Amino acid sequence: MTRQTRTGPLETADRVIGFPLSRIEGPLKVTGTAPYAAEHQSADMLHGFVALATIASGRIARIDTADAAAFPGVVKIYTHDNRPRTAWWDSAWKDEVALPGHPFRPLENDRVLFDGQPVAFVVANTFEAARDAAALIRITYEADQPKTSIEVESEKSYVPKEKRSGIAPPPSPRGNADEAFAAAPFKLSSNYTLEGEHHNPMELFATTVLYEGEGRLTIHDKTQGSQNSQGYVCGIFELKPENVRVFNTYVGGAFGSGLRPKHQLFLATMAALDLKQSVQLELSRREMFYLTWRPATVQTVKMAADDNGKLTAILHHAVQATSLYEDYQEVVVNWSGLLYRCDNVKLTYELAEMTVSTPGDMRAPGAATGVFALESAIDELSYQVGLDPLDMRVRNFVHVDQNQDLQLTSKALHACYRQGAERFGWEKRLHAPRSMHDGPDLVGWGMATGVWEAQLTEATARARLSADGSVTVSAAASDIGTGTMTILAQIGAEAFGVDAEHVTVRIGDSQLPKTSVEGGSWTAASTGSAVAAAATAVRQTLLDAAKDMDASPFGKDVTVEQTAIRDGRLVLEINDQVGVALTDILASKNLTFIEEEAKVAPDAQQAKKFVSYTHAAHFVEVMIDEELGVIRVTRVVTAVAAGRILNPKTARSQILGGVVMGIGMALHEEGMIDHRTGRIMNHNLAEYHVPAHADIHDIEVIFVEEHDDKASPIGVKGLGEIGIVGIAAAVANAIYHATGTRVRHLPITIDKVFYAKEAAE
Amino acid sequence: MDLGPARAPSPTIPVTLTVNGRRQQLELAPFVTLLDLLRGDLALTGTKKGCDHGQCGACTVLVNGVRINSCLKFAVSLDGAEITTIEGLGTPDNLHPLQKAFVEHDAYQCGYCTPGQICSAAGLLSEGHAHSREEIRELMSGNLCRCGAYTNIADAIEEVMAADSETTVREAAE
Ligand code: FES
Ligand code: FES
Numbered sequence: 001m002t003r004q005t006r007t008g009p010l011e012t013a014d015r016v017i018g019f020p021l022s023r024i025e026g027p028l029k030v031t032g033t034a035p036y037a038a039e040h041q042s043a044d045m046l047h048g049f050v051a052l053a054t055i056a057s058g059r060i061a062r063i064d065t066a067d068a069a070a071f072p073g074v075v076k077i078y079t080h081d082n083r084p085r086t087a088w089w090d091s092a093w094k095d096e097v098a099l100p101g102h103p104f105r106p107l108e109n110d111r112v113l114f115d116g117q118p119v120a121f122v123v124a125n126t127f128e129a130a131r132d133a134a135a136l137i138r139i140t141y142e143a144d145q146p147k148t149s150i151e152v153e154s155e156k157s158y159v160p161k162e163k164r165s166g167i168a169p170p171p172s173p174r175g176n177a178d179e180a181f182a183a184a185p186f187k188l189s190s191n192y193t194l195e196g197e198h199h200n201p202m203e204l205f206a207t208t209v210l211y212e213g214e215g216r217l218t219i220h221d222k223t224q225g226s227q228n229s230q231g232y233v234c235g236i237f238e239l240k241p242e243n244v245r246v247f248n249t250y251v252g253g254a255f256g257s258g259l260r261p262k263h264q265l266f267l268a269t270m271a272a273l274d275l276k277q278s279v280q281l282e283l284s285r286r287e288m289f290y291l292t293w294r295p296a297t298v299q300t301v302k303m304a305a306d307d308n309g310k311l312t313a314i315l316h317h318a319v320q321a322t323s324l325y326e327d328y329q330e331v332v333v334n335w336s337g338l339l340y341r342c343d344n345v346k347l348t349y350e351l352a353e354m355t356v357s358t359p360g361d362m363r364a365p366g367a368a369t370g371v372f373a374l375e376s377a378i379d380e381l382s383y384q385v386g387l388d389p390l391d392m393r394v395r396n397f398v399h400v401d402q403n404q405d406l407q408l409t410s411k412a413l414h415a416c417y418r419q420g421a422e423r424f425g426w427e428k429r430l431h432a433p434r435s436m437h438d439g440p441d442l443v444g445w446g447m448a449t450g451v452w453e454a455q456l457t458e459a460t461a462r463a464r465l466s467a468d469g470s471v472t473v474s475a476a477a478s479d480i481g482t483g484t485m486t487i488l489a490q491i492g493a494e495a496f497g498v499d500a501e502h503v504t505v506r507i508g509d510s511q512l513p514k515t516s517v518e519g520g521s522w523t524a525a526s527t528g529s530a531v532a533a534a535a536t537a538v539r540q541t542l543l544d545a546a547k548d549m550d551a552s553p554f555g556k557d558v559t560v561e562q563t564a565i566r567d568g569r570l571v572l573e574i575n576d577q578v579g580v581a582l583t584d585i586l587a588s589k590n591l592t593f594i595e596e597e598a599k600v601a602p603d604a605q606q607a608k609k610f611v612s613y614t615h616a617a618h619f620v621e622v623m624i625d626e627e628l629g630v631i632r633v634t635r636v637v638t639a640v641a642a643g644r645i646l647n648p649k650t651a652r653s654q655i656l657g658g659v660v661m662g663i664g665m666a667l668h669e670e671g672m673i674d675h676r677t678g679r680i681m682n683h684n685l686a687e688y689h690v691p692a693h694a695d696i697h698d699i700e701v702i703f704v705e706e707h708d709d710k711a712s713p714i715g716v717k718g719l720g721e722i723g724i725v726g727i728a729a730a731v732a733n734a735i736y737h738a739t740g741t742r743v744r745h746l747p748i749t750i751d752k753v754f755y756a757k758e759a760a761e
Numbered sequence: 762m763d764l765g766p767a768r769a770p771s772p773t774i775p776v777t778l779t780v781n782g783r784r785q786q787l788e789l790a791p792f793v794t795l796l797d798l799l800r801g802d803l804a805l806t807g808t809k810k811g812c813d814h815g816q817c818g819a820c821t822v823l824v825n826g827v828r829i830n831s832c833l834k835f836a837v838s839l840d841g842a843e844i845t846t847i848e849g850l851g852t853p854d855n856l857h858p859l860q861k862a863f864v865e866h867d868a869y870q871c872g873y874c875t876p877g878q879i880c881s882a883a884g885l886l887s888e889g890h891a892h893s894r895e896e897i898r899e900l901m902s903g904n905l906c907r908c909g910a911y912t913n914i915a916d917a918i919e920e921v922m923a924a925d926s927e928t929t930v931r932e933a934a935e
Pocket of ligand 1: 813814815818819820
């Protein structure tokens with residue numbers, strides 16, 4: 001078929017996808033009129049406040065709520081002594097993305113499993129009364145010895161008995177890594193440590209339960225999956241799904257912390273059902289530190305290369321913290337077997353049990369941690385061999401996934417290296433550490449590669465075309481700041497030849513077509529493809545109806561791909577003079593709209609041959625005042641290959657966010673635990689530093705061209721995680737280049753640079 | 762508005778506040794923060810709670826034109842004050858220049874820190890201390906954005922600052 005060059009009105013629709021459209025919900029967000037979970041009201045709303053355990057391990061000997069209960073305004077106090085009955089079996093408590101083990105049950109019994117565990121729940125007429133009464137609850141504990149040091153507990157590490165669903169265990173070893181390592185002319189064996197990190201989205205976790213009478217609930221929950229929350233409360237409280245509707249229309253960030261339901265959902269729902277009244281519970285910032293975290297991890301990488309810098313052996317071992325009650329797992333070490341060509345690889349992964357809350361996925365879980373070690377190691381080795389760090393990586397480029405012996409759907413990483421290096425000015429780099437200066441400051445240029453798996457999950461969506469040409473697309477998907485609403489509008493607009501502003505997007509509602517939780521960078525690819533498929537189904541129905549019309553201009557053989565919708569008419573794409581008005585087609589069938597649902601799922605056949613990854617090359621400049629030890633990341637250039645970019649504006653923001661969080665991981669973020677008590681010491685935003693305006697200088701994002709027709713039906717690979725993977729290593733590598741000091745323990749704070757330097761001297 | 766009984770046990774104190782141009786007589790318990798008053802009884806939920814400890818800036822509002830963390834102020838201490846929240850700066854159909862610039866520059870993602878960032882930026886512009894991007898970054902550092910929209914926020918503020926100073930220069934010339 002010859003395609004006519006599109007001109008005039010046709011151009012508008014063509015530009016919808018790939019156009020840097022501003023977020024469609026933007027005007028609501030900037031005026032404070034977009035309501036988040038704790039911002040829904042009702043006249044008789046009760047407010048909750050949670051009392052938290054002040055030991056990390058042990059049991060509650062006595063809990064005295066008398067004074068608290070007498071506090072004016074208090075309606076009821078719940079503890080393990082009087083908690084209403086719930087489902088007994090673990091299976092009822094398992095959410096969609098639950099882990100091997102026993103899900104945490106708030107107020108279940110007298111056991112304390114982690115610091116900050118909820119131990120009592122106060123419900124009162126006002127927030128202030130609930131808060132102040134909670135302070136009057138007196139609890140006596142019998143404390144056990146806490147176990148919170150990953151260095152200590154990793155001595156007793158174990159291979160998880162049950163594998164976490166969706167998390168690939170390490171591949172079996174290939175070649176003979178130990179022998180190759182022993183024989184190599186260049187090699188290193190290094191240990192890497194990551195202290196725990198906390199997600200800290202700006203919005204506090206919150207749930208508003210509106211009691212609608214007769215056991216019917218409308219719930220506004222801070223979650224990355226409204227249907228996951230709905231299933232969770234229905235399971236635990238034995239409610240009928242049709243009586244529980246969960247919304248998460250606006251989510252003030254989550255970064256993985258909202259994948260699994262949190263205790264505020266349970267407590268607020270429990271109280272609303274018990275008291276038959278609406279209940280709101282907004283957690284405190286302190287509580288956010290106990291919900292979940294990026295687990296503390298210790299890793300060892302042994303890496304060897306020949307005289308040409310070709311990798312001859314990689315051995316990567318990681319031990320991550322998990323809780324006493326669940327075996328949380330990440331893909332940490334597998335990246336080391338697939339990012340570069342290497343024929344002798346041994347990867348191992350274990351867990352260490354600690355008295356902590358179960359860790360959870362935090363932006364690029366596993367990869368952010370594992371690739372830090374891998375990319376630090378290859379950098380270190382490049383200096384040994386005497387190669388430029390970028391050259392070292394290019395020499396070890398690989399076009400397949402050696403772990404699984406699969407082809408890649410695409411890998412435009414060479415383009416990332418080239419374009420990133422060029423924009424950064426990498427060729428002006430002086431190789432030797434401590435060789436670059438800016439006035440009194442040491443300057444360091446470092447780089448690293450990033451990788452993340454591009455996944456597609458099952459997703460369903462609905463599209464509706466009305467006679468007036470307006471379009472509605474809907475799916476239960478969430479927009480946690482990712483731009484989901486906007487790209488779905490763009491996909492709908494492109495399919496129906498209208499401007500995005502004529503598309504209504506409905507998401508964040510458990511009643512809408514089924515999607516999985518919003519995470520893993522899969523939403524754009526999955527829900528986006530489902531919306532595109534639903535739109536195609538609508539257009540098929542429309543075309544069929546048009547063909548049925550008397551004197552239809554469409555022949556029997558015309559396919560939906562050969563048609564387009566232009567200016568309210570269904571037309572032949574090659575000749576838009578041939579067509580029928582939508583109103584006439586609908587009228588011919590007595591319809592006011594056409595609506596279809598469609599589902600996408602991973603292609604099992606394709607998965608036997610292909611696997612899909614996104615890639616990035618990060619280039620980082622640091623400036624270090626050596627006298628004060630102050631480290632500033634003054635420039636970042638990140639080049640990303642992630643398939644088709646639906647919206648360069650929101651896409652760029654996803655990468656910026658990943659880079660900023662990566663800088664935090666590299667330099668600032670650290671949950672500090674007092675290992676004598678097992679308690680988190682810095683549970684607030686003053687002492688747990690997340691990057692602030694002053695920390696973030698220039699960041700440039702490049703999207704390299706990458707065509708991929710297999711990663712997802714719409715060619716999208718996803719962007720939520722790739723921005724962070726490798727950033728911490730790039731920063732650490734730049735610090736090494738500036739100072740000659742290699743720090744392998746995150747975060748790289750002033751003291752560590754000093755100590756490492758002293759130790760080296 | 763009588764908020765007395767619901768706020769028991771504490772005696773209430775009469776306070777007059779002008780919020781977004783509307784004068785209101787309130788009876789408030791002494792321990793109610795301006796932030797909780799705004800988000801709760803006044804239903805102005807555009808002002809966000811991110812920490813309740815003066816550590817994040819999400820609750821930034823303008824009190825008599827000066828930016829403050831509303832979680833750190835008891836409402837009763839502000840008798841007679843003029844308070845401007847994000848809702849008072851502009852509406853979806855009539856955006857303030859800063860709000861428009863935030864949309865244009867994608868100076869947010871989840872949007873939760875955004876009202877605080879914008880109120881803080883409005884305060885920053887009227888203070889007149891920031892003259893460079895570096896100073897914007899320094900003087901906006903009380904407003905955290907976990908989504909990491911900082912560079913875009915700086916772009917948005919810089920643009921409005923430049924437009925402001927152009928207007929000032931033009932006005933001075935006229
Ligand atoms: S809520 Fe006021 S500064 Fe964070
Ligand atoms: S936009 Fe999400 S915290 Fe700033």
